[in-house]
Amino acid sequence: MKLLRKILFPFAILYGFITTIRSFLFDKGILKSTSFEVPVIAVGNLSVGGTGKTPQIEYLIRLLSDRYKVATLSRGYKRKSEGFVLADSTSNAEILGDEPFQFYQKFPNIQVAVDANRINGITELLSQKEKPQIILLDDAFQHRKVKAGFYILLTSYGDLYADDFMLPTGNLRESRSGANRANIVVVTKCPKDLSAQKQEEIRSKLKLNCSQQSYFTFIDYDDAIYGKEEKIAVDEIKDEPKLLLAGIAKPTPFFDYLKNEKDECLTFPDHHNFSDSDLALIQSKAQSKKIITTEKDYVRLKDSKLVSQLYYLPIKSTFIQNQQNFDATVLEYVKINLES
CATH class of the missing domain: 3.40.50 (Rossmann fold)
Structure with missing residues (x-):
C-alpha cells in the first residue's frame, strides 16, 4: 500500500x-x-x-x-435517506447515519438534522417553527x-x-x-x-x-459499559473473556483500553452497515460472551439479535x-x- x-x-x-x-x-x-x-x-x-x-x-x-437552542447538521454518511431530514421519534441510524443518530439519542434537547447540501440544510433548520x-x-x-x-x-x-x-x-x-x-x-x-x-x-x-x-x-473512556438495561463497571469485566467489536477508523485505543489475553477483537470498516451475515459472524465468535462495542456502532446494532449480550463504552474529549x-x-x- x-x-x-x-x-x-x-x-x-x-x-x-x-x-x-x-x-x-x-x-x-x-x-x-x-x-x-x-x-x-x-x-x-x-x-x-x-x-x-x-x-x-x-x-x-x-x-x-x-x-x-442548538442544532447539529451533518452529511449523514452512509444513510439510506436522501435530502434534508430532521430527526424525530421515527428516526434511526439508517435514516440519519450513525453519528447524527447518536447525537439525537444522547441530547434530546437539541435539533439534529442531516443534509449533504449544507446551505439547504441550514435554510431548512431556520425555517422551523422552533429555529435554532x-x-x-x-x-x-x-x-x-x-x-x-x-x-x-x-x-x-x-x-x-x-x-x-x-x-x-x-x-x-x-x-x-x-x-x-x-x-x-x-x-x-x-x-x-x-x-x-x-x-x-x-x-x-x-x-x-x-x-x-x-x-x-x-x-x-468511561469507567463503565452500558447495555440495554444495565451498567457494568469496566473493572468488573476487564479480566473476563469477551468479544470486542469496532467499526471505526482507528479502533486500536478502544481495544487496548478493554482487552485482555482471552479476548477476541473483531474489526469492520468505518460507518459499517452490519448485514445478516455480519451478525451471524459476530454471534458465532461471541457465543455466550459479552460483546462490547463503540457507542457509534451500538446505535446500529442495538435493535439486532445481539442486543441481549451487547454493550458499549462511551468516550468524551x-x-x-x-x-x-x-x-x-x-x-x-x-x-x-x-x-x-
Whole structure:
C-alpha cells in the first residue's frame, strides 16, 4: 500500500493543485460562500477520518445547549435517506447515519438534522417553527459554499496535518495552508501526560498564525459499559473473556483500553452497515460472551439479535489544560453574534 501511494504521487500533486485553486476562488469571492443570520460553528479536519470529530461536537453540545437552542447538521454518511431530514421519534441510524443518530439519542434537547447540501440544510433548520440559535456543522471544514462564523480544526496527535501529504499519497483532503481558516486548532487523541515542552514543539510544527488558538485533548473512556438495561463497571469485566467489536477508523485505543489475553477483537470498516451475515459472524465468535462495542456502532446494532449480550463504552474529549479559555472563546463568539 505504501509503494502504491508513492507511485500515485503525481496524482497527489494534481489533486493538491485543484484544491488550492478551489480555495483561492472561494477566498477571493469568485466562488460564492453563503453566510447566515445565526452563529455557525464548523468542526472538521484536513485529513480523512479518525480525528475525533464526534466527541468534539458532543463537547460543544454540552457547552452550549444549556444556554442556547442548538442544532447539529451533518452529511449523514452512509444513510439510506436522501435530502434534508430532521430527526424525530421515527428516526434511526439508517435514516440519519450513525453519528447524527447518536447525537439525537444522547441530547434530546437539541435539533439534529442531516443534509449533504449544507446551505439547504441550514435554510431548512431556520425555517422551523422552533429555529435554532446556534448551528454546529459536523465535518464541514472543506464545505466552502457555507461561510461559517467560527472554524474548529482537528488534527490527531499521531497523524498531524503538518506531517501529512495530499491524497492519494497521504491523507490530506486539501493543502496544509487550509489550516489558516481555523480560529482554533485542537490536537486530539494526545497522551494524557503530554508535556508543555512537547505541546510547544507541536505548535511550532503546525505554524499557526498569531490570531489562532491551539489546544490539546485526549480521549477519556468511561469507567463503565452500558447495555440495554444495565451498567457494568469496566473493572468488573476487564479480566473476563469477551468479544470486542469496532467499526471505526482507528479502533486500536478502544481495544487496548478493554482487552485482555482471552479476548477476541473483531474489526469492520468505518460507518459499517452490519448485514445478516455480519451478525451471524459476530454471534458465532461471541457465543455466550459479552460483546462490547463503540457507542457509534451500538446505535446500529442495538435493535439486532445481539442486543441481549451487547454493550458499549462511551468516550468524551477532555482538555489537557486551558479548557476554560476554549469555552470562553466559543461562548464569546456566540454571544457577540447573537447580539449583532
